Amino acid sequence: MALSREHRLRGRFVFDRLYQKGRRHHGQWMVLRTLAAEVDLLKSDPRDRDPQSCRLGVVVSTKVSKSSVRRNQLRRLLHAHLSQVVSGLLQQGRGQWLLISLKPGSEDAGDQRLLGECSELLAKAGLQP
Secondary structure, three states, X not given: OOOOHHHEOOOHHHHHHHHHHOEXXXXXXXEEEEEEOOHHHOOOXXXXXXXXXXXXXXXXXXXXXXXXXXXXXXXXXXXXXXXXXXXXXXXXXXXXXXXXXXXXXXXHOOHXXXXXXXXXXXXXXXXXX
């Protein structure tokens, strides 16, 4: 299950800003970057310009796995997990952008370990109880 349109991060400038200015929370298998929403970087569509929306993104590079099938499996796994907790994130993460980047070697970690670490990083960032 993919994230809904209003909760997805899109655009090169948005990702560049998260990489440059985002606050990082490191785990063994992934990095969570958080940033207060900057609606000026979003496209001009009025649906995209809500400054109170919580937007999420997941990055799985070829360093994690050379197989696109496995990269997409990992991305879909994290999207499904994030879509389940998005209601809680909307309450706590108003006006936040979140980017999860998997580290090399995370392909070998079990799915439950990845989901557990994702929840831990969200809690560490103060976005989930």
